[in-house]
Amino acid sequence: xxxxxxxxxxxxxxxxxxxxxxxxxxxxxxxxxxxxxxxxxxxxxxxxxxxxxxxxxxxxxxxxxxxxxxxxxxxxxxxxxxxxxxxxxxxxxxxxxxxxxxxxxxxxxxxxxxxxxxxxxxxxxxxxxxxxxxxxxxxxxxxxxxxxxxxxxxxxxxxxxxxxxxxxxxxxxxxxxxxxxxxxxxxxxxxxxxxxxxxxxxxxxxxxxxxxxxxxxxxxxxxxxxxxxxxxxxxxxxxxxxxxxxxxxxxxxxxxxxxxxxxxxxx
Amino acid sequence: xxxxxxxxxxxxxxxxxxxxxxxxxxxxxxxxxxxxxxxxxxxxxxxxxxxxxxxxxxxxxxxxxxxxxxxxxxxxxxxxxxxxxxxxxxxxxxxxxxxxxxxxxxxxxxxxxxxxxxxxxxxxxxxxxxxxxxxxxxxxxxxxxxxxxxxxxxxxxxxxxxxxxxxxxxxxxxxxxxxxxxxxxxxxxxxxxxxxxxxxxxxxxxxxxxxxxxxxxxxxxxxxxxxxxxxxxxxxxxxxxxxxxxxxxxxxxxxxxxxxxxxxxxx
Numbered sequence: 369x370x371x372x373x374x375x376x377x378x379x380x381x382x383x384x385x386x387x388x389x390x391x392x393x394x395x396x397x398x399x400x401x402x403x404x405x406x407x408x409x410x411x412x413x414x415x416x417x418x419x420x421x422x423x424x425x426x427x428x429x430x431x432x433x434x435x436x437x438x439x440x441x442x443x444x445x446x447x448x449x450x451x452x453x454x455x456x457x458x459x460x461x462x463x464x465x466x467x468x469x470x471x472x473x474x475x476x477x478x479x480x481x482x483x484x485x486x487x488x489x490x491x492x493x494x495x496x497x498x499x500x501x502x503x504x505x506x507x508x509x510x511x512x513x514x515x516x517x518x519x520x521x522x523x524x525x526x527x528x529x530x531x532x533x534x535x536x537x538x539x540x541x542x543x544x545x546x547x548x549x550x551x552x553x554x555x556x557x558x559x560x561x562x563x564x565x566x567x568x569x570x571x572x573x574x575x576x577x578x579x580x581x582x583x584x585x586x587x588x589x590x591x592x593x594x595x596x597x598x599x600x601x602x603x604x605x606x607x608x609x610x611x612x613x614x615x616x617x618x619x620x621x622x623x624x625x626x627x628x629x630x631x632x633x634x635x
Numbered sequence: 636x637x638x639x640x641x642x643x644x645x646x647x648x649x650x651x652x653x654x655x656x657x658x659x660x661x662x663x664x665x666x667x668x669x670x671x672x673x674x675x676x677x678x679x680x681x682x683x684x685x686x687x688x689x690x691x692x693x694x695x696x697x698x699x700x701x702x703x704x705x706x707x708x709x710x711x712x713x714x715x716x717x718x719x720x721x722x723x724x725x726x727x728x729x730x731x732x733x734x735x736x737x738x739x740x741x742x743x744x745x746x747x748x749x750x751x752x753x754x755x756x757x758x759x760x761x762x763x764x765x766x767x768x769x770x771x772x773x774x775x776x777x778x779x780x781x782x783x784x785x786x787x788x789x790x791x792x793x794x795x796x797x798x799x800x801x802x803x804x805x806x807x808x809x810x811x812x813x814x815x816x817x818x819x820x821x822x823x824x825x826x827x828x829x830x831x832x833x834x835x836x837x838x839x840x841x842x843x844x845x846x847x848x849x850x851x852x853x854x855x856x857x858x859x860x861x862x863x864x865x866x867x868x869x870x871x872x873x874x875x876x877x878x879x880x881x882x883x884x885x886x887x888x889x890x891x892x893x894x895x896x897x898x899x900x901x902x
Contacts (some may be wrong), residue, residue: 380686392682396778397691417657418697419838420645420719423831424664425773430871432832437839444841447871473836474875483876491891491900494792495765498815500767506692508674510777511663523695526759537842546766564690565699569740571686572704574711575804576735579743604697608741609750611696612760623902624758631759633900635891 369553370398370513372561376409380561383588395514400516400559403457405551410462410517415550421511421565422504433497434504434545435470437536438463444535451531452547453524453618461549466525466532467505471541471631488541489634494627501545512550522547527619529626540631560595563588636820637780637829647828650855662781666867667826669785670724672818677784679728682817688778689771695795700764701812702770703801704756705730709767711802718798720791720885721815728816733792734772734800736764738898755808755823756901761894768812779817785826794886796893827862830855 372380377397379385399409419436427433439448440463448466449458458464471488478485489491509519511586525532525547532544553559569580586603602610610616627633639647644664646652685705700815706715707730715733716725725731738755745752754760776786792799792814799811820826831837836847853870860869869877877883894900 374684374898375724377691381687381690386683388680388683390681390782392671392777392782393688395686396688396774396781398638399691399693399774401693411885413655416653416655416748416834417641419659419834420648421660421663423794423834423837424644424666426666426668426776426786428788431875431878432827432837435837435839435843437841437843439841441841448646473849474879476703477849477872478876478879480849481870481872481876483873484880485876487879487881487884490881490884490888491894492884495793495812495890496760496790498765502766503773505662505799506770506773507666509693509775510774511660514663515657515659519693521693521695523763526762527775529873535780536732539843542843545762561691562697567690570690570699570702572702574704574706574708576702576704576806576809579740582740582744584676602693603748605744606746608698609745609748609752610699612741612745613751614754614757617754617757617759620759621757621902623762627758633891635888 369515370395371558372398372515375457377561381564382566383563396510398559398561399513401520402551402553402557402559403520404554404557405462405518406551406554408548410419411487411530415463418511422508425503425504427500428496431474432500433470433474433493434611435468435473435542436499437466437468439466451528451535452522455522455524457520457549458522458547461550462551465548465550466536467501467545467548469494469501469543469545472539475541482549489631491633495624498536498545505548508616518550518553520549522549526616526623529623543627543630543632563592587610636785636826637662637783639665644828648831650830651831663777665778665828667828669818669820669824669826670788671821672727672729672785673821675819676694677753677817681782682730685775692770692774694767694770694797695763698741699767700737700741701768702735702740703807704733704735706733715802718795718802719789720794721790722789724787724816725789725814727818729818732815732817733803734768734812734815736761736768736810736812738764739806739895742808756898758900761883761899765812771841772815783819787816789816791885793890796890810894810897810899827859830859
């Protein structure tokens with residue numbers, strides 16, 4: 369797993385080999401979600417090292433507006449898997465980490481020294497905390513993958529925010545942004561590098577460009593969907609449009625009012 | 636730059652050497668923001684490779700709800716530096732990249748095949764796009780740092796959302812989340828690894844813990860602030876509380892209503 373060279377990974381992402389090479393960054397192009405793991409532990413010291421990587425990510429004004437909770441107890445792991453859409457990789461991962469946008473710690477620390485943290489109600493600080501959590505998680509992920517560990521993000525941690533709040537005992541000002549499964553990839557696990565949109569569709573120069581032609585991407589994704597056994601002949605555009613049509617929210621349609629009750633995004 | 640070992644970086648983050656080691660992840664612990672650069676270009680092919688790393692990050696449901704725009708024109712670089720709080724590293728970086736939460740591309744692609752993307756109005760898809768942009772950026776950053784390139788995130792891209800929209804010609808459904816400066820660190824540049832909160836303050840087990848004692852962190856940060864020439868004897872708790880007191884918003888207090896006008900977070 370994660371063995372492809374820069375040229376190989378590039379060709380899988382974009383459909384054709386590049387006419388150049390950037391030495392030394394192969395491993396950053398080879399990510400794929402891993403959902404089947406060997407029955408082999410990841411030592412706690414490794415996780416401590418990875419948390420140190422996460423804490424080494426940039427954080428706006430050094431506010432560190434994020435937290436992480438590991439769930440290793442067997443019964444609790446089963447329960448959080450249920451809360452996350454009953455995904456088996458949550459149950460089976462060597463470690464399950466939940467990442468949180470966290471205003472609570474700073475609010476408490478500021479109150480203890482007589483300083484206000486009243487501005488945290490602004491969307492700006494919701495956005496900042498989500499960014500902090502994501503930067504921390506992705507640095508941890510890059511470090512984990514460099515050790516050969518497979519990961520899978522779990523957006524379904526947002527499916528039932530009340531359930532997640534009760535499960536973790538969250539105070540006001542803490543929101544579960546996503547989960548993260550970590551485990552050693554199972555032998556023979558099939559997990560392809562997924563094609564992505566052409567660079568020209570994502571990267572513009574100087575100003576925002578005209579909407580790109582995604583038909584070539586739709587065509588490139590078709591054989592990928594077939595190999596993955598995904599039914600029907602819908603294209604990426606059709607599948608993605610349906611995914612965001614408002615009828616497939618899996619509980620997340622409550623997020624805005626829930627966040628406001630939880631102390632985020634109030635103004 | 637970025638030369639510290641795992642043990643050295645750990646000691647600088649947490650104030651004491653660890654009693655263990657995780658081999659192979661040193662480089663993920665050595666991040667610091669770099670704001671002074673050598674006058675030496677970063678080849679465009681390197682940036683292409685780094686964009687491929689960014690596109691290799693996880694993206695929820697493969698929706699790829701982010702974009703990036705590079706600003707290399709001299710006059711435009713000066714103008715975007717002004718929009719970002721007149722920070723000189725924006726002006727001087729070899730490359731400046733702006734990262735965007737982007738619903739526009741998917742909405743257009745879905746419309747072209749007769750599919751609705753009406754659900755994008757939900758906060759859920761604002762949050763998802765911000766996460767996508769942050770994961771992509773941080774994977775790019777980890778790859779860049781592994782090559783010895785220094786980076787600095789620019790949250791000030793959110794200071795003037797109307798100005799940024801006009802500067803880039805953004806359509807509805809596109810929001811500038813942060814900027815990113817890239818450049819070769821200047822020789823002799825002083826950029827320390829910054830101490831962070833203790834792991835116990837950020838990482839809980841099973842359930843959210845009681846608010847941590849941050850006094851030890853306040854004490855650890857004091858000599859850091861002195862070395863950085865930051866005036867006054869305010870602690871991290873005091874400085875951070877003031878940072879979020881609602882009186883230091885640098886324009887970002889308009890974010891929620893602005894986002895709603897721009898097509899995000901409407902429900």
